[in-house]
Amino acid sequence: xxxxxxxxxxxxVLIFAGLKSGEELSTIKEVSDxxxxxxxxxxxxxxxLTKRGLLxxxxxxxxxxxxxxxxxDINIGLLIRxxxxxxxxxxxxxxxxxxxxxxxxxxxxxxxxKALFQFFKVLEEYTLExxxxxxxxxxxxxxxxx
Amino acid sequence: xxxxxxxxxxxxVLIFAGLKSGEELSTIKEVSDxxxxxxxxxxxxxxxLTKRGLLxxxxxxxxxxxxxxxxxDINIGLLIRxxxxxxxxxxxxxxxxxxxxxxxxxxxxxxxxKALFQFFKVLEEYTLExxxxxxxxxxxxxxxxx
DNA sequence: TTTAAACATGTATTTTGAATACATTTTTTA
DNA sequence: TAAAAAATGTATTCAAAATACATGTTTAAA
Numbered sequence: 001x002x003x004x005x006x007x008x009x010x011x012x013v014l015i016f017a018g019l020k021s022g023e024e025l026s027t028i029k030e031v032s033d034x035x036x037x038x039x040x041x042x043x044x045x046x047x048x049l050t051k052r053g054l055l056x057x058x059x060x061x062x063x064x065x066x067x068x069x070x071x072x073d074i075n076i077g078l079l080i081r082x083x084x085x086x087x088x089x090x091x092x093x094x095x096x097x098x099x100x101x102x103x104x105x106x107x108x109x110x111x112x113x114k115a116l117f118q119f120f121k122v123l124e125e126y127t128l129e130x131x132x133x134x135x136x137x138x139x140x141x142x143x144x145x146x
Numbered sequence: 147x148x149x150x151x152x153x154x155x156x157x158x159v160l161i162f163a164g165l166k167s168g169e170e171l172s173t174i175k176e177v178s179d180x181x182x183x184x185x186x187x188x189x190x191x192x193x194x195l196t197k198r199g200l201l202x203x204x205x206x207x208x209x210x211x212x213x214x215x216x217x218x219d220i221n222i223g224l225l226i227r228x229x230x231x232x233x234x235x236x237x238x239x240x241x242x243x244x245x246x247x248x249x250x251x252x253x254x255x256x257x258x259x260k261a262l263f264q265f266f267k268v269l270e271e272y273t274l275e276x277x278x279x280x281x282x283x284x285x286x287x288x289x290x291x292x
Numbered sequence: 293t294t295t296a297a298a299c300a301t302g303t304a305t306t307t308t309g310a311a312t313a314c315a316t317t318t319t320t321t322a
Numbered sequence: 323t324a325a326a327a328a329a330t331g332t333a334t335t336c337a338a339a340a341t342a343c344a345t346g347t348t349t350a351a352a
Contacts, residue, residue, distance in 0.1 A: 003147055003235045003258075005340070011254060012246065027298070036245055040342055047300065060349025063298045076257060089149045099182055100158065105283040107276070108157060111222060112149075115268035122261035130253070137251040151311070173327070186313055193329065206320025207326045 007083040009037060009045045011131075014079075017055065018071045018132045019139055025064030034142045052082065071132060077124030089116065153229040155183060155191045157277075160225075163201065164217045164278045165285055171210030180288045198228065217278060223270030235262065 012035055017026050028046055032039040046065055049055040054074060057065040067074070081087075088094045089112050092103040103109065132138060139145075158181055163172050174192055178185040192211055195201040200220060203211040213220070227233075234240045235258050238249040249255065278284060285291075 001147060001149055001230050001233055001235070004338095005237070008236050012248075015248070015252070015254070029298085034247065036247075038341070041340070043299075043301095044341095050299090057299060058349090059299050059347070061295095061297045062350060063348080065299085076254075084147050087147055089147070090154050091151070101180065101182075102158075102161070102284055102287045105280055105287050106161070107279070108161070108222075111269065111272050111277070115265045118268050119261045119265040122264050123257065126257050131257070133253070134251055138248055141248045141251050150309095175327090184312065187311070189328075189330095190312095196328090203328060204320090205318070205328045207324095208321065209319080209327045211328085 001089075003080070003084060006045060006048075007080060009035075009042065010049055010083055011076075011079070013042065013045055013049060014054065014067070014074065014128055015131055015138070016142070017065065017067050018128050019135060019142070019144065020066060023066060025058060025062075025066055027064040034144075054079070067128075071128040074128035075124055076126040076128065076131070077120045077122075079128075080123055081120060087116065147235075149226070149230060152191060152194075153226060155181075155188065156195055156229055157222075157225070159188065159191055159195060160200065160213070160220065160274055161277055161284070162288070163211065163213050164274050165281060165288070165290065166212060169212060171204060171208075171212050173210040176210075180290075200225070213274075217274040220274040221270055222272040222274065222277070223266045223268075225274075226269055227266060233262065 013031055016031050016034065020026055028039050028042050031037070031046075032042050046055060046057070050057045050065065050068075053068055055065045056068040057063070090109055092098045092100050092106065092109050093113075100106070159172075159177055162177050162180065166172055174185050174188050177183070177192075178188050192201060192203070196203045196211065196214075199214055201211045202214040203209070236255055238244045238246050238252065238255050239259075246252070
């Protein structure tokens with residue numbers, strides 16, 4: 001059981017962008033340097049976040065991207081939910097492909113679903129703002145001048 | 147985010163075995179017929195569950211397997227925890243391979259860990275016994291004579 | 293007006309782990 | 323002694339994620 005690296009990278013991009021002040025832009029190169037992630041790879045992540053309305057991108061020279069809305073409006077639970085496409089923890093979660101004969105009477109799915117619900121309930125208690133409370137420390141770790 | 151089919155199959159094998167009464171044995175063939183899973187594949191699952199002390203296997207003609215302990219002693223949370231080897235939801239969960247520079251000051255891991263904890267907390271409220279409360283219905287769905 | 297810096301986009305390749313299949317051995321009872 | 327069952331090890335297939343590559347588009351600065 002794990003999350004995709006894409007999800008991990010997406011969160012890190014948002015944390016990075018969230019530490020910039022005001023209208024200040026971040027670039028893929030900056031982020032790829034800080035986290036040592038291939039810029040090729042990050043490009044897709046950033047592009048995807050833009051399409052999802054979380055980042056605003058500015059093309060052309062001196063371009064880059066910034067948060068499309070306040071950090072306090074970016075809910076971590078909803079974010080992870082949308083970034084991870086597939087939550088079919090058991091075969092029977094997907095009625096289309098399920099072949100398990102006992103699923104009509106099997107309570108396992110309810111138990112796992114309840115657990116999954118609690119998982120997201122916790123995540124939904126946090127926003128990006130909560131993750132960047134310690135701005136100074138994070139900027140320092142990233143080597144950003146503040 | 148999903149569980150391995152192995153985990154799913156393991157749970158189904160235990161549910162099947164749990165519906166047998168007393169010392170009665172199940173065979174891989176029976177289970178593979180009921181769930182339409184390749185016996186080759188199930189063999190590993192059963193073998194693995196035996197090694198983990200959840201099933202007792204009897205070799206030779208008329209052999210098979212049965213639960214190694216009462217269904218009420220098989221905790222679903224602990225079971226899934228042990229069947230799924232990898233819970234490194236984020237790169238920084240594994241200190242050995244983590245490369246994220248901000249992890250010392252990053253609170254994301256605490257948030258995700260808290261969510262994972264709640265996930266298991268729910269699962270740990272159930273045992274195999276809870277999953278086979280409706281014996282009759284399940285036996286019927288499986289085509290087992292009761 | 294040209295060039296460089298940035299994102300946009302589509303495609304291809306690599307890698308990894310899970311899922312599955314195959315083959316052989318061991319055990320035990322009828 | 324033969325048949326039915328699990329034990330065990332290895333090999334193959336498959337799918338999804340991760341990654342890389344190539345090219346296009348936009349825009350500001352030189």
